[in-house]
Each structure stands twice: as structure tokens, then as C-alpha cells.
Amino acid sequence: MLIRVVLALGDRELQRGLEEQIGLAEIEVEGLTGEADSWRQVVRSCADVIVISDSMIPAPVAGGIGLLAGLPENPTIMVLQTEHSAELQAGYIAAGAHSSLYSGISRERMIKALEGTIESRRLAMMRDRLDRRGRSVPKISDFTTNSEVMQLFMNEVQLVAPSDSVLMIMGETGVGKEHLAKVIHGESPRASGPFVAVNTAALPEQLLESELFGHKQGAFTGATRSRRGAFEQAHGGTIFLDEIGEMPLHLQAKLLRVLQEYEIQPIGAEKSSWVDVRVIAATNKDLEQEVNSGNFRKDLYYRLSVIKLNIPPLRMRREDIPHLARRFVMDFKCKIGRDIRQIAEPAMAALCSYEWPGNIRELMNVIERSMLLSRSGEITMENLPSAFLYATDKNVEEPVNGNLAGNWQAKTLQHVVSLMVEHTEKEYLCRVLAEHGGSIRKTADHAGITTRSLYSKMRRYDLRKEDFKKRKR
Secondary structure: OOEEEEEEOOOHHHHHHHHHHHOOOOEEEEEOOOOOOHHHHHHOOOOOEEEEEHHHOOOHHHHHHHHHHOOOOOOEEEEEEOOOOHHHHHHHHHHOOOEEEEOOOOHHHHHHHHHHHHHHHHHHHHHHOOOOOOOOOOOHHHHOOOOHHHHHHHHHHHHHOOOOOOEEEEOOOOOOHHHHHHHHHHOOOOOOOOEEEEEOOOOOHHHHHHHHHOEOOOOOOOOOOOEOOHHHHOOOOEEEEEOHHHOOHHHHHHHHHHHHHOEEOOEOOOOOEEOOOEEEEEEOOOHHHHHHOOOOOHHHHHHHOOEEEEOOOHHHOHHHHHHHHHHHHHHHHHHHOOOOOEEOHHHHHHHHHOOOOOHHHHHHHHHHHHHHHOOOOEEOHHHOOHHHHHOOOOOOOOOEOOEOOOOHHHOOHHHHHHHHHHHHHHHHHHHHHHHOOOOHHHHHHHHOOOHHHHHHHHHHOOOOOHHHHOOOO
């Protein structure tokens, strides 16, 4: 992780010496001049570690150090005393300084003390990276699945997670793109580094550049303090750029440069800074279509699409709905304080029959709502939203004679394709089961799937092997 150190010392020679000694790859050092506004520069520097001479702090014990300690970054403060006084040292530490040293000590001792201060700050920042809300850290087991489609997908995820390549995660709203990005980060060599997420669609265009790349004090109207951007905050870890398809074209060009050179230039800065980050982008848009429409740069699209991961929607892996629903029940028990133990069979059947346009996020919301409304130890049909009361007993709406039936005008193209695929899959399994007289092993071998997957599909389509024994030839 990148540590930003600001030096504001009265001794110019000492300041230059410290800059040379601690200016390493993981440490960015900024030495401030002894001008009249140096105190203001220190306050607005957004530094992690501040090394300052007490002669440069206005009323150091009364309020100057306290002001520094109360900055949003909560910086680690090291004061250099012009006088060798234990009483002064105690006063500076009581005011909020991390340490206080007499400026007359040897250069070697001072450098060693400063290195110790920087390392303490680094450890504190690593502790802050842990989940401070007590939530479980995302892990690969969160995607345990009974769906063959999802199993193939997760095999692909496990292959690419340990790499450092740029990733593009695609999928519908609510499928868990950010959660998957956190899992990939946790399974990578960067797991001990920061994970920084930015929703590029949630910020106005004029603020997004500052959010991503940072800015210097005075770079634009209202920039009263320097601010570090998301790329700098993610140094040594992973940055997740959600809704990348919404990024303005002029920022796409700047992002492409970062991906190629791994250098960022904050707004108003005179020089670039090197950052070590892995980029994971996500979108629910068709970026190829956006490229053809001129809304997305072709070169950036190819750079982001080194590896593409397309998360299957929930309706394409209905086998996972019972497991997910029960897991969310356990997760919400403590949060909402309700002792709900199970989901009634009719309610579970309705959950499995629903199309889930909002995917995993919608399932979570439905489970939480149903638990709040339940007056017993289980979730029943009465607790589900009204849309579930009209769910049919069959999991699949079958086309008639290969054509679409029902209110097809209300369906999306993806939904229509899904229905046709499911109808074809069910018809195929019926024919193969009949051919083999209901034998599960022979049918699975013929279809090229596992017996476990075959059982799941038979449950989904309400097929029983006994019904096909009569048809044995």
C-alpha cells in the first residue's frame, strides 16, 4: 500500500536528507518549503504521516497538533522539538502526536525513528482493511452451487483469480458482480492489500475524475484540500470499477493510459505517480454494441476484455435457489432478531418458479421482507410478495408446438431464449429417459451430464423415472 509522507521542517538540509532516505517505491514523500503558508499546506495535504518541526506549528500544544490529529485521514504525527525538553515532549504527545524527538539527535537515529513510525502506520492501515462492520469476508465458498452451468463458471473463476490480469465481469443487475470481485481479490496474492470499489455511474462527470485520480489543493473551485483518488487508495490491491459502460469518453482515455502505464496524474498535479493495482471492471451493458455506437472506446474495450467472466442469472441456475434462500435465512436471523428456522414447501416452490429479474439481490430482499412479516418459525406463502401468489406449480412455462405462448410481449429477448432453451431441454430429457426406460445412469451417460445434474433437472421439470419405465421398448 502507498504511504504518503509530508515533511515540514525548519532545517532545509535535514529535510532534503530525509527525503532521499525514505523516498522508496511504496512511500511518496512531499517536502514543503518554509514559506508563510506551509502550515496551511500541511493541513490540506491529505498525508498519512506528517513530520513537522514544532516551530512551524501555531500554538502546538494548545491546538495545532490537535487540529492535525483531527483531520479526516487521521494522520500519524511526528514532531521535531527545537528544545531538548521531556516536558515539551509529553505535552506534544498528550496533544495528539504519535511521537516527539529532539531535532539535535543523530541523522541515523532520526531515520530509524521515522521508519518505525511509517511501519506503524502501515500496520494500522492493514488492520483498517479488515471488515469493520463484523460482516463475513467474501470467500469462494459463497458460490457453492448445484448448477452445472455455475460449476463451470466457478472453475473458470478459480483459474483466473490468482493472476494479475485485468478482468471484465459481466452479468445482469443483482447477480453479484461486486461480491465476485471481492472474492477474486481475496483469492489473489493481493488479498492483504486494499479493495476499493467505485461506481462510475453514481457520480457526476465533474466529480468522477477527482474520485478516480485525486486532485491537488486549488486545482479547481472548491478544492480547498488535496484529495487522493481511488487508484492511489487501491495501491497494492484491487480497484473495482462498476458500471464501466457509463464512464464519459474523455475519462476513458485517461483510464486507458493508467492501464497501459500504471501511472496516475491527479487534477492540478505537475507530475505523475506510479500505482500498483489490479483492475476489475463490471457492466450489465453490451459493450460491443456501445463501441459500435461510439459510446465506448474500442481500444479501452479490448484492454479491459483480457478475460471476460459472465455470471449466469439466477433463473438459469434454479437448482441453487433452495440453498441460497436457506443461507439468507440464517444470515438475517441475527440482523433482524427473528427466530425463523425454515421455508414452507409451497413457499419454496414459488421461489423456485419465479423468474428473478433482480437476481440474487432480489432474492435477498424477498427473504428479509418475508422474515420480518412472518409470525411463526417459518416463511409461508402469506409472507411472500403478491407476485409470488400467482406463481404456477410448474417451473417452466412451455411453448405450444414450439411457438411462444402467453403474454410474450411482456418478455425480454433473453427471457424468451431462456424459455425456449428450457422447453428444448425438457423435451430432450423426456425422449432420452423414454429411450432408456427411466434408467438414470444410462440417461446421464447419453446426455453427457452427471447423475446429480440429471436429478436436479428432473426435479426442476417435474419428471419421475417411474413414468418412463412403462415406455421401455
